[in-house]
Amino acid sequence: MSDMHRAERSAALDPRDPWVIDTKDLGRRAGSSRTVRRQLPVPEPLGVSGVIEVPAGAEFTLDALLEAVVEGVLVSGEATAPIEGACSRCLDPIAEEVSVRFTELFAYPDSATEETTEEDEVSRLVDDLVDLEPMVRDAAVLALPQVPLCAPDCQGLCADCGIKWADLEPRHGHEKIDPRWAALVERFGEPGSDTPPAEGDRQ
Known part of the structure; x- marks a missing residue:
């Protein structure tokens, strides 16, 4: 006041x-x-x-x-x-x-x-x-709490997909790709995967 x-x-x-x-x-x-x-x-x-x-x-x-x-x-x-x-x-x-x-x-x-x-x-x-x-x-x-929490053990959100950790499976995760290989993965797909490269990448 x-x-x-x-x-x-x-x-x-x-x-x-x-x-x-x-x-x-x-x-x-x-x-x-x-x-x-x-x-x-x-x-x-x-x-x-x-x-x-x-x-x-x-x-x-x-x-x-x-x-x-x-x-x-x-x-x-x-x-x-x-x-x-x-x-x-x-x-x-x-x-x-x-x-x-x-x-x-x-x-x-x-x-x-x-x-x-x-x-x-x-x-x-x-x-x-x-x-x-x-x-x-x-x-x-x-x-009033300076950092309000819905529960003391709230784990927050997954930084990659934005979904609450409490709603995700225990083994939930996101594979991290070395940025040095990102361009090759985008062009040729993951090693061992059947995913074809993007249309613009085909020769």
């Missing part, structure tokens, strides 16, 4: 946004807590398009615990979403899930934490609201 997008969200948090949680009921009473379970929509693809991503229109399933502490509200839990992509070895489609765990302190205004840290170091409460989108999205991006 870009810094500009973060700033825009922080400046205009909407309590109706499913990514935004109102913590007013915790009352700044250290030790008070409550759980939250929500479906969080993904309006734009998250990840690397065509490689691996949480697709637009998907949802994160959020299970979180909100705890009031001296310096703010501590949010911890887990978020899970479907991911789609292609195997980096055989190009088969991948349809799996990404699951991330997180713990984030949202500092109270005028708290010691808020006063002694830069804005990008610690998240802030805005009118008792916490915005989970930056935290969950950033964690999910880091959790």
Whole structure:
């Protein structure tokens, strides 16, 4: 998520946004807590398009615990979403899930934490609201595999014919011809074969 997008969200948090949680009921009473379970929509693809991503229109399933502490509200839990992509070895489609765990302190205004840290170091409460989108999205991006595979032992494709090794016979192979003999093979055919030379090669 870009810094500009973060700033825009922080400046205009909407309590109706499913990514935004109102913590007013915790009352700044250290030790008070409550759980939250929500479906969080993904309006734009998250990840690397065509490689691996949480697709637009998907949802994160959020299970979180909100705890009031001296310096703010501590949010911890887990978020899970479907991911789609292609195997980096055989190009088969991948349809799996990404699951991330997180713990984030949202500092109270005028708290010691808020006063002694830069804005990008610690998240802030805005009118008792916490915005989970930056935290969950950033964690999910880091959790996406850099080299997505359909299976850990995927052997990929045959470099000569482009067919998946898993679909080929165990003894599958392609005879390699020394390039120095390639012109003779093309002109006269394989030694011992009945294949006649090409029409243009006949004299």
